[in-house]
Amino acid sequence: MAAPMELYCWKGDWGLPSVDVDCLAVLTYARFSGAPLKVHKITNPWKSPSGSLPALRTEENGVISQTHQIITHLRKQKYNADYDLSARQGADTLAFMSLLEEKLLPALIHTFWIDAKNYVEHTRKWYAESIPFPLNFFLPNRMHRQHVERLRMIRGDTWIEDEEELEKELYKDAQECLSLLSQRLGTQKFFFGDFPASLDAHIFSHLALLLKAKLPSSKLQQHLKTLDNLCNYCVSILGMYFAWDTVASQSTSPKKPQAESQDGDEEPHKRRNQILSVAVGLIAMIGYALLSGIVSIQRGSAGNAVASRAAMEEEDEED
Structure with a gap:
């Protein structure tokens, strides 16, 4: 019997099976297509065989880490x-798909990762409370920089340096996109009729995240909530394909940051992660001590001192 395909993706919250748009798209497509996956829902990208999420471990093709490549596989x-x-x-x-990439995704990135109030009070707070110590000291900030760079790549030459003007243009495009999606869906169950397709997986992943997140600053979220058919569309998919996941994610909340678990059988490259975790912790503590003035480096006569996760088997992995 062939080994099952294993999917590593971010864990869920707010009634969603995953809090990440790319992971949510893969999970939803797998449910739609009936793909038998063993799912590891985690909060530490370093526990993924690729070091990023989502990631699919396969017997034939090794590890696949890009969303479109996973769905193609x-x-x-x-x-x-x-x-x-x-x-x-x-x-x-x-x-x-192109419309989502160009018009809706940029606004989602801005909403979750650039809007100062949302980022500080919601996004960074959630990841910092979920990611295990000591990775929670720097991973949220690194993810922030990666999302800003992703937004720059999508916008390209149309990037606007003025923060207020950029937000205004992104939200205008996103609201037009949401209105167009609402018009296209109409009274249908899915975008192509009675059965879901890959497009539904991608649209759902974008809409559900925006609909369910508990955002303190929610202009775009409020606009989505005025489009009843899109809201009902998300609630319907959650009820039909993720009923158990919804109950599970609502009954759990981010744990306090703590040391890595000893679940060695499910953690690839365990020794590497442990060594890196210890090293990062030491660096973080030394850096804090230096910056706060607790420790200082003095120049001596000998020279300078140098310092430098239908038919899927799911498994929630708590860090």
């Missing part, structure tokens, strides 16, 4: 949610 394994789509619907899928 599932299609090649005969788990294809788009099998019954027409050529026209296939073209529509590409068009709407």
Whole structure:
């Protein structure tokens, strides 16, 4: 019997199976297509075999870490949610995927990672409380920089340095995108009728995250809540495909930062992670001591001193 495919993705919260848009897209597509995955829901990217989330461990192709590559691999394994789509619907899928990437995703990145109030009081707070010590000292800030760079790459030459003007343009594009999606969905169950496709997985991952997150600053979220069919669409998918996940994520909350668990059988590269964790902890403490003036380095006569996670088997891994 072939070894099961293993998916590593961010854990869920706020009634969602995952708090990350890319992980949520992969999880949703797998549910739609019936792909049998063993899911590891974690809060430490270093426990992923690729060092990033989402990541799919396969017997044939090793580790796959890009969302579109993971979905392509599932299609090649005969788990294809788009099998019954027409050529026209296939073209529509590409068009709407591009719309999401160009118009809605930038606003989501800004909402969660750049908006100062949301970032400090919601996003960074959640990750800092969820990621184990000592990684919670620096991973949230590194993720912030990665999302800012991703936004810059999407915007390209249209990047606006003025923060207020950038926010205004991003939110305007996102509101137009949401209104267009609402008009396209209409009274249908899914975007192509009675059965879900890959487009639904991607749209749901963007909308559900925005709908369910407990944001202190919520202009775009409030606009989404005025579009009843999109809200009902998200609630319907959660109820049909993630009922158990919803109960599980609502019954748990981020733990206090603590040391790594000793669950060695489920943690790839365990020794590497332990060594890195200890090293990072030491560096963080030394850096704090130096910056706060607790410890100082004096120049001596001999020279300078140098310092430098339907049919998926799921498994929640608590750090």
